[in-house]
Amino acid sequence: MVLGLPNNEAGGFDTPAKTADIGAGPVAEFRRHLKTCSTLPKSVAPSDAIKIMLRVFLTPDGRLAREPVLVEASASAKGPALMQSAIAALQACQPYAMLPADKYGEWKVLDLSFTPQDFAG
Numbered sequence: 001m002v003l004g005l006p007n008n009e010a011g012g013f014d015t016p017a018k019t020a021d022i023g024a025g026p027v028a029e030f031r032r033h034l035k036t037c038s039t040l041p042k043s044v045a046p047s048d049a050i051k052i053m054l055r056v057f058l059t060p061d062g063r064l065a066r067e068p069v070l071v072e073a074s075a076s077a078k079g080p081a082l083m084q085s086a087i088a089a090l091q092a093c094q095p096y097a098m099l100p101a102d103k104y105g106e107w108k109v110l111d112l113s114f115t116p117q118d119f120a121g
Contacts, residue, residue: 029098031118038089040119041081050076052083053113054090060104062096071111086114 040046052073057065068087073079090112099107 026098026100030096033096033098034089034093035118035120037093038119039085040116041078041085043081044078044085044116044119046116046119048076048078048116050074050078050082051113051115052079052086053111054083054086056090056110056112058096058099058108058110060101060108062099063094064090065108068112082114082116082119085119086112089119 044050050073053071054068055071056068059065068090070083073083
């Protein structure tokens, strides 16, 4: 899973992303926390070469502000199942209290990439 932040504060669909500068500790904790809420779909194997990227919009208290948006995905019939599982995990794991409130401007919009290895078995 990769964290990124769009250059455009509005977070438009085609806005390029840059890496969010919120520190390695909160990012690692975010990843660990999200993995505890995720489940790999039965139709997807851990070795499948699938990658999706979702744009996630967060509120200052670390909750989803709206439904995540698909930014890019591998050409795979299994991609939609991986995307649905990623969105379900993002919804189930909130709030994301480990994200530093004083750096909200850097994490209010995140581009998160997911592969099968980012999910619990």
